[in-house]
Amino acid sequence: MQMVNETGWKPKIVAFCCNWCSYAGADLAGSGRLSYPADIKIIRVPCSCRVNPLFILRAFERGADGVILCGCHPGDCHYTSGNYYARRRMTMLFSMLDYLGIERGRTRVEWVSAAEGAKFSATMNDFAKTITELGENRKLGDLRCKK
Amino acid sequence: MQKIGVFVCWCGSNIAATVDVEAVAEAVKNEPGVVFSANYQYMCSAAGQKLIQDAIHEHHLTGIVVCSCSPRMHEATFRKTAESAGLNPYMVEIANIREQCSWIHKDKEEATAKAIVLAKAAISKLRNDTPLQAGTSAVTKRCLVIGGGIAGIQTALDVADAGYEVDIVEQRPTIGGRMAQLDKTFPTLDCAACILTPKMVEASQNEKINIISYAKVEKVSGFVGSFKATIRKKARFVDETKCTGCSLCTTKCPSRKGKNEFNMNLDNRGAIYIPFAQAIPNVAVIDPEQCIKLKTGKCGLCEKVCSAGAINYKQEDELIEREYGAIVVATGFKPIDPSPLNEFGYADNADVVTSLEFERLMNAAGPTKGTLLRPSDGKHPKTIVFIQCVGSRCEENTKRGKPYCSKICCMYTAKHAMLVREKYPDTDVHVFYIDVRTPGKNFDEFYRRAAEQYGVDYIKGMVGKVAKEGDKLMVQGSDLINNEQVHIAADMVVLATAIEPDPTARSIGTMLTASMDTNDFFTEAHPKLRPVESPTAGIFLSGVAQGPKDIPETVAQAGAAASKVIGLLAKDHLVTNPCVAQSNELMCNGCSQCEKVCPYGAITYVEKEVRGPGVREVRRVAQVNPAVCQGCGACTVTCPSGAMDLKGFSNKQILAEVDAICRW
Numbered sequence: 100m101q102m103v104n105e106t107g108w109k110p111k112i113v114a115f116c117c118n119w120c121s122y123a124g125a126d127l128a129g130s131g132r133l134s135y136p137a138d139i140k141i142i143r144v145p146c147s148c149r150v151n152p153l154f155i156l157r158a159f160e161r162g163a164d165g166v167i168l169c170g171c172h173p174g175d176c177h178y179t180s181g182n183y184y185a186r187r188r189m190t191m192l193f194s195m196l197d198y199l200g201i202e203r204g205r206t207r208v209e210w211v212s213a214a215e216g217a218k219f220s221a222t223m224n225d226f227a228k229t230i231t232e233l234g235e236n237r238k239l240g241d242l243r244c245k246k
Numbered sequence: 247m248q249k250i251g252v253f254v255c256w257c258g259s260n261i262a263a264t265v266d267v268e269a270v271a272e273a274v275k276n277e278p279g280v281v282f283s284a285n286y287q288y289m290c291s292a293a294g295q296k297l298i299q300d301a302i303h304e305h306h307l308t309g310i311v312v313c314s315c316s317p318r319m320h321e322a323t324f325r326k327t328a329e330s331a332g333l334n335p336y337m338v339e340i341a342n343i344r345e346q347c348s349w350i351h352k353d354k355e356e357a358t359a360k361a362i363v364l365a366k367a368a369i370s371k372l373r374n375d376t377p378l379q380a381g382t383s384a385v386t387k388r389c390l391v392i393g394g395g396i397a398g399i400q401t402a403l404d405v406a407d408a409g410y411e412v413d414i415v416e417q418r419p420t421i422g423g424r425m426a427q428l429d430k431t432f433p434t435l436d437c438a439a440c441i442l443t444p445k446m447v448e449a450s451q452n453e454k455i456n457i458i459s460y461a462k463v464e465k466v467s468g469f470v471g472s473f474k475a476t477i478r479k480k481a482r483f484v485d486e487t488k489c490t491g492c493s494l495c496t497t498k499c500p501s502r503k504g505k506n507e508f509n510m511n512l513d514n515r516g517a518i519y520i521p522f523a524q525a526i527p528n529v530a531v532i533d534p535e536q537c538i539k540l541k542t543g544k545c546g547l548c549e550k551v552c553s554a555g556a557i558n559y560k561q562e563d564e565l566i567e568r569e570y571g572a573i574v575v576a577t578g579f580k581p582i583d584p585s586p587l588n589e590f591g592y593a594d595n596a597d598v599v600t601s602l603e604f605e606r607l608m609n610a611a612g613p614t615k616g617t618l619l620r621p622s623d624g625k626h627p628k629t630i631v632f633i634q635c636v637g638s639r640c641e642e643n644t645k646r647g648k649p650y651c652s653k654i655c656c657m658y659t660a661k662h663a664m665l666v667r668e669k670y671p672d673t674d675v676h677v678f679y680i681d682v683r684t685p686g687k688n689f690d691e692f693y694r695r696a697a698e699q700y701g702v703d704y705i706k707g708m709v710g711k712v713a714k715e716g717d718k719l720m721v722q723g724s725d726l727i728n729n730e731q732v733h734i735a736a737d738m739v740v741l742a743t744a745i746e747p748d749p750t751a752r753s754i755g756t757m758l759t760a761s762m763d764t765n766d767f768f769t770e771a772h773p774k775l776r777p778v779e780s781p782t783a784g785i786f787l788s789g790v791a792q793g794p795k796d797i798p799e800t801v802a803q804a805g806a807a808a809s810k811v812i813g814l815l816a817k818d819h820l821v822t823n824p825c826v827a828q829s830n831e832l833m834c835n836g837c838s839q840c841e842k843v844c845p846y847g848a849i850t851y852v853e854k855e856v857r858g859p860g861v862r863e864v865r866r867v868a869q870v871n872p873a874v875c876q877g878c879g880a881c882t883v884t885c886p887s888g889a890m891d892l893k894g895f896s897n898k899q900i901l902a903e904v905d906a907i908c909r910w
Contacts, residue, residue: 123781125346130349134351137347141342142900144879149882149892151897151900157904163907170382174756177878178759182883184843184880
């Protein structure tokens with residue numbers, strides 16, 4: 100299953116998943132054969148707090164159309180507090196990206212536990228749908244601040 | 247330049263059916279650094295691993311990428327394979343083309359294209375890998391068992407048998423747990439107390455076992471092999487070392503209105519009480535909510551009658567700090583409260599009881615001394631209706647109960663029905679069931695004995711309503727086999743209520759960072775292959791805390807958990823994860839930001855002579871203790887000067903993956 104809009108364009112989506120909850124949730128979606136678009140490629144990180152805003156900027160710089168960060172539910176972080184750091188950092192980053200012209204819909208933080216294969220699949224389907232509707236992203240170099 | 251080998255696994259047909267494995271192996275051949283690529287049916291098999299080892303030798307590989315199942319499954323396997331061929335085990339990357347590709351996509355072309363991208367991303371990451379050396383950390387040879395039911399007791403006994411010290415922390419004033427409340431046990435009908443209490447005594451007399459009752463684990467820090475726990479031992483207002491358990495105080499206490507939790511609140515106890523006669527420790531405890539002396543300052547009767555001088559109204563909570571190498575979660579269960587399920591009328595009728603309440607009513611040490619009497623008027627019930635699956639197997643979105651099967655109810659209901667028919671042959675016993683599930687040794691025989699020999703009337707169908715009419719309970723249900731409505735005028739209704747994890751489980755799970763499922767049962771590291779370990783290293787699972795179980799299964803799992811604990815404690819040192827943070831001293835500006843975000847206190851600042859090109863001076867720089875660092879990476883993002891990086895998940899490695907994914 101891939102998301103394709105009328106012009107035949109397919110989105111590029113990068114998903115950062117923490118090793119303990121969301122990556123395991125993605126594995127569970129796999130063993131449950133719960134499909135989501137092939138346009139989504141997962142990068143495994145130890146914790147959502149390992150995701151440097153730089154990684155997300157680079158993804159957009161290199162042509163990603165959407166970036167999603169998945170971590171353990173608040174209070175359930177394997178490292179006790181990593182997801183709280185991630186939440187704060189991403190709030191800042193996403194509002195800055197929005198200001199630069201990368202719409203809010205293209206960035207997302209979701210909490211997916213190791214037991215939530217169905218949620219992982221549903222989240223990815225929804226995110227891919229949103230990105231397909233938003234269409235192709237502008238290159239980071241072409242961005243101008245909003246008026 | 248690295249020499250990389252790529253190995254694409256078919257996983258039988260699991261991968262090969264949806265991903266063209268040959269095309270993947272072919273497509274990565276010309277990637278920079280790749281000198282060899284191959285595909286094979288089962289890479290994880292001995293033959294597959296040999297293929298990898300031979301290729302490492304033959305092509306002098308410096309790193310390998312295995313395109314296979316999730317790294318959570320076989321990363322460790324392939325690291326070992328690489329190591330045995332002389333490669334650094336951390337020069338191995340896994341492209342997950344099963345769980346995150348072949349299993350979720352149906353179109354072969356699309357899945358193959360994705361698998362190629364994932365392989366290329368792994369190759370790009372590998373190009374930035376550096377050999378890592380694992381360190382070691384010491385193991386504290388003591389085990390903490392949270393929960394003192396049959397699961398916790400069995401684990402503690404087994405671990406202690408191997409010669410290691412065990413602390414059992416139990417929240418109630420006595421160990422014994424739910425099993426102590428049971429009357430008889432299926433399928434043998436031997437009395438629960440007769441088989442449990444000797445084990446309780448054995449635990450209390452074992453010099454390696456230390457029982458900390460009426461206590462809770464308040465804080466846990468550290469990591470596998472080296473946990474530090476803070477345990478709050480609540481004030482029981484009785485000196486444990488002095489009390490002889492004579493129970494004179496409990497008979498003299500004038501405050502008699504406390505609900506007797508042990509008897510499921512079916513009768514009352516004094517403010518000072520011993521939960522039951524065989525309690526361990528056999529020491530009284532004062533309920534501060536109920537004690538007249540503690541509330542008003544007047545009374546003090548128990549102090550006067552205690553010849554041992556054990557009563558101490560000024561006793562305070564005690565905090566115990568101790569180190570452990572392993573922690574076992576054996577927090578057990580409780581039956582759900584069926585009050586919100588209005589149709590059964592539990593909240594309004596005293597004669598509608600839960601199975602555990604019924605267990606107490608049948609027990610010789612229970613509120614009725616073992617004579618089955620109705621709670622409302624103390625009469626012998628002549629017609630009893632048992633209702634199965636109360637709050638179990640509910641549709642998830644209705645929120646009316648639990649989605650899972652509680653597993654033990656079919657068997658204990660058959661037991662109850664049989665016991666009633668045996669003790670009071672003139673009693674009519676009806677059982678409403680959805681399915682009777684009896685998969686266990688001698689279980690189905692047991693159930694059939696109830697239905698065939700003991701004349702228990704099994705009715706397949708649900709109960710729609712229980713309503714009081716005079717002194718009868720009118721049970722209205724359906725009989726699906728005869729396709730008719732059934733009305734039974736019952737004297738007593740027993741609900742086989744679902745079981746749920748103990749309410750403390752969630753907070754304990756959070757404290758231990760041990761993952762749980764949506765029903766608050768602890769998750770195992772692998773549902774089939776590692777059923778007694780939590781994904782969090784050093785945390786083990788015993789009993790119903792992990793999922794519904796009967797007593798034999800609980801005991802078996804408790805023993806399995808103990809053997810895992812023993813395997814851990816037998817080691818003097820553990821190999822630590824080398825994927826830890828590392829500070830580049832030349833770039834560190836000494837700002838202390840990383841120290842503040844580190845959840846483990848692994849970062850300290852030291853004055854150190856820093857040498858580099860054109861630099862030779864003493865600076866204040868961050869230093870990571872690799873034995874304490876768990877590798878979350880919080881510091882790496884916080885560091886404003888980019889000095890902090892995480893080995894195994896370095897900025898370069900992750901950026902290489904991002905680039906590779908966005909290129910295609």
